[in-house]
Amino acid sequence: MAADFRLTGVLGKIVTILQVASVTQAFYIPGWSVKSYKNDEAIPLLVNKVYSDNTQLQYAYYDLPFVCPPKGAHQAGLPLLSGQTISLNLGEVLRGDRITQSDIELVMGKDSPCNFLCSKTITRKDLKRAREMVRDGYVAEWIVDNLPGATSFVTVDKTKKYYAAGFKIGYKDIELSSGRNRYYINNHLTIVIRYRKAPGKDGERGGKVVVAFEVYTKSVGQDKRLADGCPEDLNEVETPMELYIQPNSTDFSDLYPHSSYHPHESDMDINDGATLDVPYTYSVYWREDDKIEWAHRWDMYFVNQEEGSRIHWLAIINSIIISGSLSAIVAMILARTIRGDIKTYKDASVEEGKSKLKRKPRSGARTPKGEKTSSGLLDQVADMENDADVSSDDEALEDVTGWKLLHGDVFRAPAYGYVLAPLVGSGMQLIFVAFGLLFLSSLGVLNPSFRGGFVSCGVGLFVFAGIFSGYFSGRVYKTFGGKNWRKNTLITAALFPGLLFALVFILNLFVWAQASSTALPFGTLIGLILLWLCIQVPLVYVGSWYGYLRTGAWEHPTKTTALPRQLPLGQPWYIQPYQSILLAGLIPFAVIFIELLYVFQSLWQDKSGYYYVFGFLSVVSVILILTIAEVTVVTIYIKLCSEDYNWWWHSFFVGGGSAVWVFVYCIWYYLTKLHIEGFISSLLFFSYSFIACVVYGLLCGTVGFLTAYAFVRRIYGAIKAD
Numbered sequence: 136m137a138a139d140f141r142l143t144g145v146l147g148k149i150v151t152i153l154q155v156a157s158v159t160q161a162f163y164i165p166g167w168s169v170k171s172y173k174n175d176e177a178i179p180l181l182v183n184k185v186y187s188d189n190t191q192l193q194y195a196y197y198d199l200p201f202v203c204p205p206k207g208a209h210q211a212g213l214p215l216l217s218g219q220t221i222s223l224n225l226g227e228v229l230r231g232d233r234i235t236q237s238d239i240e241l242v243m244g245k246d247s248p249c250n251f252l253c254s255k256t257i258t259r260k261d262l263k264r265a266r267e268m269v270r271d272g273y274v275a276e277w278i279v280d281n282l283p284g285a286t287s288f289v290t291v292d293k294t295k296k297y298y299a300a301g302f303k304i305g306y307k308d309i310e311l312s313s314g315r316n317r318y319y320i321n322n323h324l325t326i327v328i329r330y331r332k333a334p335g336k337d338g339e340r341g342g343k344v345v346v347a348f349e350v351y352t353k354s355v356g357q358d359k360r361l362a363d364g365c366p367e368d369l370n371e372v373e374t375p376m377e378l379y380i381q382p383n384s385t386d387f388s389d390l391y392p393h394s395s396y397h398p399h400e401s402d403m404d405i406n407d408g409a410t411l412d413v414p415y416t417y418s419v420y421w422r423e424d425d426k427i428e429w430a431h432r433w434d435m436y437f438v439n440q441e442e443g444s445r446i447h448w449l450a451i452i453n454s455i456i457i458s459g460s461l462s463a464i465v466a467m468i469l470a471r472t473i474r475g476d477i478k479t480y481k482d483a484s485v486e487e488g489k490s491k492l493k494r495k496p497r498s499g500a501r502t503p504k505g506e507k508t509s510s511g512l513l514d515q516v517a518d519m520e521n522d523a524d525v526s527s528d529d530e531a532l533e534d535v536t537g538w539k540l541l542h543g544d545v546f547r548a549p550a551y552g553y554v555l556a557p558l559v560g561s562g563m564q565l566i567f568v569a570f571g572l573l574f575l576s577s578l579g580v581l582n583p584s585f586r587g588g589f590v591s592c593g594v595g596l597f598v599f600a601g602i603f604s605g606y607f608s609g610r611v612y613k614t615f616g617g618k619n620w621r622k623n624t625l626i627t628a629a630l631f632p633g634l635l636f637a638l639v640f641i642l643n644l645f646v647w648a649q650a651s652s653t654a655l656p657f658g659t660l661i662g663l664i665l666l667w668l669c670i671q672v673p674l675v676y677v678g679s680w681y682g683y684l685r686t687g688a689w690e691h692p693t694k695t696t697a698l699p700r701q702l703p704l705g706q707p708w709y710i711q712p713y714q715s716i717l718l719a720g721l722i723p724f725a726v727i728f729i730e731l732l733y734v735f736q737s738l739w740q741d742k743s744g745y746y747y748v749f750g751f752l753s754v755v756s757v758i759l760i761l762t763i764a765e766v767t768v769v770t771i772y773i774k775l776c777s778e779d780y781n782w783w784w785h786s787f788f789v790g791g792g793s794a795v796w797v798f799v800y801c802i803w804y805y806l807t808k809l810h811i812e813g814f815i816s817s818l819l820f821f822s823y824s825f826i827a828c829v830v831y832g833l834l835c836g837t838v839g840f841l842t843a844y845a846f847v848r849r850i851y852g853a854i855k856a857d
Contacts, residue, residue, distance in 0.1 A: 169333075177243075179215070180326075227587035228656065239419075241279065251364035254412050255413045257413060265305070282432065323417065329347035330424070357414060541775060543696035562836055563606075566838070605627055605675035607678075608624075613688040640660065692851045723759055740809070763842070766789065
């Protein structure tokens with residue numbers, strides 16, 4: 136047992152992983168999709184979507200009623216017409232991307248101080264929609280050479296510059312006289328593209344690569360414009376472009392001819408036919424920048440995360456301390472205690488065997504030939520001696536208590552084992568997916584330049600990991616004594632994926648009603664169903680057939696009795712199911728608590744950003760698995776010592792108990808950190824959080840179940856060996 140919980144070995148492995156993580160955390164494959172351009176070569180500018188931190192609803196940029204629609208024109212040197220969408224991978228579709236060729240012209244090295252794009256005529260209804268999106272803080276994502284257009288910032292000490300992907304479509308201001316909000320549209324965009332000489336031979340031939348894409352916004356009113364539609368002076372803008380149309384129901388022009396007073400628009404004015412013309416212009420500037428390497432051009436988007444590296448290291452140190460302390464407890468207490476219990480059981484068994492050999496025959500028994508029959512008094516004395524021997528046997532076995540008394544019941548099949556087996560199979564499937572994604576991300580294969588790659592790879596791993604799901608489900612089901620393995624295969628293939636797909640489909644109905652790009656297209660849903668039915672289900676069948684028929688059940692070291700043992704009454708409060716699950720789940724949650732803050736910030740607040748420190752996350756994940764294993768072992772040992780043999784389901788729920796605390800953390804994060812408004816956005820947040828917690832709970836529950844099973848087999852196998 137001591138070898139299983141050797142603290143020094145665990146810490147040595149963790150240190151090794153930390154060293155690897157420190158190298159790989161900011162690494163992605165250099166030279167991946169390097170694209171160079173020559174002078175005067177056209178570069179496509181793609182528009183994607185708009186999104187906000189205050190809502191979970193995203194929209195395709197060209198679906199907005201107040202922006203310039205694509206003209207369908209052809210630009211020299213570009214393969215697509217404006218308005219044509221580019222092909223997307225599955226991950227891009229699932230994350231709500233809708234990437235389209237724009238009308239904005241970019242030519243390498245050619246500055247353009249001002250270009251008129253269009254004059255968009257919008258109605259009051261469109262104006263209302265624009266004001267709502269400005270109020271919610273929507274930002275737009277444009278793409279040049281696979282880089283998202285960024286708003287630049289500097290740190291407080293002005294020593295570093297960093298980017299935030301996207302740019303705001305407008306802003307609001309408060310009128311001091313009335314305290315009302317006034318909304319303005321950013322209708323002029325200054326595009327700054329930084330480039331440098333291409334590496335290698337391509338650079339020697341005059342090739343250049345894009346290393347930064349910055350967008351600066353400005354709101355410019357309709358007045359003081361040239362004949363081509365451009366403003367007279369972009370540096371001195373007197374009047375911004377306000378999203379407002381004077382109500383027709385009341386004419387204040389005579390009362391306030393020079394006033395900025397804005398009366399409220401009533402609902403009666405929505406369909407009065409009034410319109411507003413919004414002119415859109417843009418500027419393009421090219422700047423050579425030799426300070427930014429192409430292989431590190433994404434680093435500008437993660438300067439703010441690099442500054443938090445100390446906190447990441449604090450999270451790892453916190454996790455190591457918790458896991459190390461728990462390892463020491465398991466090694467020092469459990470190992471010694473179990474060894475002592477096994478020694479006591481062995482001594483009692485030996486003493487019982489010796490006592491049986493010393494027993495004398497009772498009165499009435501056949502005496503050996505040649506011996507005389509004892510008198511009645513001697514017979515009574517012999518009976519008293521035999522009774523004394525039996526009493527001594529009972530005293531010898533008095534010390535055999537607790538988990539050692541459960542050898543005939545500890546491997547009794549659990550209730551609803553036909554559900555537990557598919558859950559364990561699904562958990563193994565998710566473990567394979569999680570470690571596959573962490574491994575590829577830490578190596579840099581899944582990097583920010585591979586747009587949608589993380590989600591696409593996750594879906595692919597999940598589908599093909601169905602063979603692991605079927606194998607473990609079939610083998611656990613056979614171990615529980617199940618007979619209908621085909622039924623178990625069907626449950627395994629449909630339980631978790633089916634419930635997941637049903638929930639996503641129901642959520643999609645709400646999102647479809649909002650015309651959001653977050654909704655999955657119907658064709659994508661059909662494709663996912665085909666992946667599930669045509670690839671994953673057959674793989675689950677193959678894995679289940681091999682695990683159930685070819686490999687078979689795990690052999691148990693002890694035999695199960697015909698009649699179950701009666702459970703003792705008055706169990707301690709801390710071993711009760713709900714209390715023990717919640718208490719045991721606190722420890723793994725404490726391991727990941729700090730790192731959760733960065734994961735949540737990347738998912739829910741910095742939707743335009745990317746979680747980049749997968750090296751740290753990988754280390755924390757390894758420590759988390761060790762912690763869950765140790766917590767489950769301690770909890771199940773205490774349960775067995777209380778002479779309760781119903782540990783199968785308990786080990787699964789103890790392993791996944793931290794998922795309850797993660798969901799509580801989601802609620803706290805929603806109430807304190809987020810500013811989500813609207814029923815649909817709140818529904819999406821809690822639904823996606825619930826799905827994530829279920830996935831996390833299945834994964835960790837499977838780790839707890841398999842660890843507890845190995846532990847129970849080990850200790851009862853030691854009894855049999857002795």
